[in-house]
Amino acid sequence: MPRVDLNLLPALDALLSERSVTGAARQLNLSVSAMSRTLTRLRSLTGDRLLVQAGRALILTPYAEELRERVSSLAREAEAALSPAGRRFDFTTLNRSFVVRAGEGFIDLLGAALMDRIHRAAPGVQLRFTPKPDWAAQPLREGAIDLEIGTVRTTAPEMITRLLFRDRYVGVCRRCHPLLDGTGISLERWSAYGHVHTSRTIAVDAALARLDVQRTVLMEVPTYTSAMQIARQSDLLAVVPHSCLANPFTPDHALANGLDSFELPVRTPAFSVSAIWHPRLDQDPAHRWFRAEVMQVCAAAYASDSMPPSLCE
Template identity: 40%
Template sequence: MQLDLNLLAALDALLEEGSVTAAAERLHVTAPAMSRSLGRLRRTTGDQILVRTGRTMTPTPYAIAVREQVHELLQQVRGVLAPSRDLDLTTLERTFTLRWHDSLVALAGPALLAAVRAQAPGVRLRFLAESSTDTPELRRGEVDLEANASRPTAPDVRAEQVAETRHVVAVRRGHPLTRVGTVTAARYAAAEHLTVSRRGRLGNALDEALARLGLTRRVVAAAPTEAAAFAFVRGTDLVVTVPESTARAAAADLELLPLPLELPPARVYLLWHQRYDTDRAHLWLRQLARTALATAD
């Protein structure tokens, strides 16, 4: 059997996208051409690969079983065929897309951009806002680098912890909690709270920690970002619990109180797809991002 590497690329796109039209757009070919490739794949493998279920197409058990293997094989082929070049930062022309938590953009984004511009003036950075739902852009190569507080579950996504900080309680100046001396867990729980959640969640690990002490709190609202939460706190007696590094950088006009609970530190992870493990420009960017995030204060 004669091997056609174009079929491997087509199979990878079809399995990633689950759609003939989307796979065609990804490989910059026409939908009829992709349909013909799907037909050849079906004849070659003896499997339907994708079957129609209503308005969508569903991968067969065989397709699901080989999805990761196909992707890895394609990356290996591309690695073999791509010439190895030394990285010349002074002539590098590339745009990197970064999806970072909003507080991390404010905290470390300026330092990262300054370092990039100093070393590679032809490189541009696109910072994207986090989505309220989990998105596949990292695995699809549409996002180069993520930075947030969550470890990935996908085996093909790399993660490295680059920083951590304790949590503090942010309140307005003159807040009742600032006049009671030591803030106990009971006094903390009795206050009215905000949560910070891009998904609008009203509960988090704080509630579990309070429950272990036999305490509960009243959460009156959820804000999508720390910056929005600070705006609520400035004019009310609400309290919000946030990473200390974020609060010190973005809420200098607020009072920061120790959290009277045992809570794991807020961790920052750098995430990327394994396709970029040996990409020299990506390695360079990861190192700069690692430094910017680790030294942000």
């Protein structure tokens, strides 16, 4: 479009709506002489006079009448297309599905709260959680995943991360387990009991190895949820993130599932749970809104770090 100057669209719209060079100049905050020169350019480009004298007023030519509604719509569309994307974003009318890769603990404890918050704000939005078999960056790069929630283990340098909350490992066992008999949870007693193990708790085993201590692992399962269920139904002990126990949205999650929790008798470092996304989506208004919703839910859930009380005397 070498001959088209999009700045002429709002000028033409003003001239056709005002039917006055002076009125159009006032509307666009231009001088009357500048608007007169613009009208001359428009006449040259369209091959039509557009506005003609009728007594002391100007009237539209038949072609200008034909253009009037079209030009107004075109001017609005051109301005919207060439303005920052966020200015035209309205999440209440958003119709989109977000694919999130997250661990089962996040899904179980915060999935419903996140969906409830989003549905109230944007009824047309759907969430689809996908399994997290690894930390591969390719699904984020390809757009198969919109957002990942978890520890940052990707080596992809371009990924953007934001801290959601800090977490730590705790022990869980069935309610009134012999370990909780009131005599104290020593490292020796805790490690001597049978354990159900998940591969994600390598930080705990690394801390034990530095003390030359090894847990008695009798079972290995792939997820924290499975470990908690096994512990609930047996005398096996499990290690899970503190965030798997409860939060203000599900305050009795562990207790309702017949579990009690305790601090581990070995020092392990806290770890960060983050939101991870590809730069391709960083400035996307819908994705920015969705990320903010996730962050708000996590902030509300894990603002405090209290341990659920034990019900065993």
